[in-house]
Amino acid sequence: MPLTKAREMMEEALTLARSAAQAGEVPVGALVVKDGVIIARGANRPLQSHDPTAHAEIIAIREAAAFLGNDRLTGCDLWVTLEPCAMCAGAIAHARIARLYYGAEDPKGGAVAHGPRLFDQPTVHHRPDVYAGIATDEAAELLRKFFAERR
């Protein structure tokens, strides 16, 4: 993928993350992309929607599956500003996401490069290709600023 395209995708996910922050939610944004086209978007909103599962990735995955009329998102990419947690990594595996691109690392709640490292588990039934470190600084700064303002 050309670097400008990757930049464009993560910029869109960061815009969604900023919209989450404006609504008082932890700033995380996600996209599902098929054949280079964004087919679903998610901004983190567990508090507003009274839904503990309403992480950006889950919202985008559910929307993409509804759009495609299929519970499997074969050949689709997921872009997200933060390393997915165990719930979201599990959903990524169930959805058969082909490629996962993420921004900031999450040593406390992440489940891809940290904690249970879900895609390295022998029992995982699907492993996406994982690309970390895209616009990491911006995604991390957004989170840092959000939590600093709430302290």
Place this chain on the structure above:
Amino acid sequence: MPLTKAREMMEEALTLARSAAQAGEVPVGALVVKDGVIIARGANRPLQSHDPTAHAEIIAIREAAAFLGNDRLTGCDLWVTLEPCAMCAGAIAHARIARLYYGAEDPKGGAVAHGPRLFDQPTVHHRPDVYAGIATDEAAELLRKFFAERR
């Protein structure tokens, strides 16, 4: 909890699991219980709803959170006929479920007593009390029969 109450709860979850099987879905059923009262029910339905996240536990947790108007299900119990997967175990932690009761073990897809053993991970932010082995034989037989008929 008296044994008859436990039996009653798991019987209700098994009824939901049977309804999933009748709809051609892997037979898993779940309940959320608060103060001894069932406040939400879920029957596994990823295929019908074109939603890879539509496991019984996720449906019941979302419904309970909507009912209570809160993304945290503090003091609530989750009853499910099968050991939860990583996605569902992650959602259980996010929802702050107090007690998890489950039926059949799932060595292939389970993430509580198998695979990543999510609640034993040092980074998990909430650990429910876990009670396994309730109506295990019935829950396992339901799954075995379902898969045998599809072979």
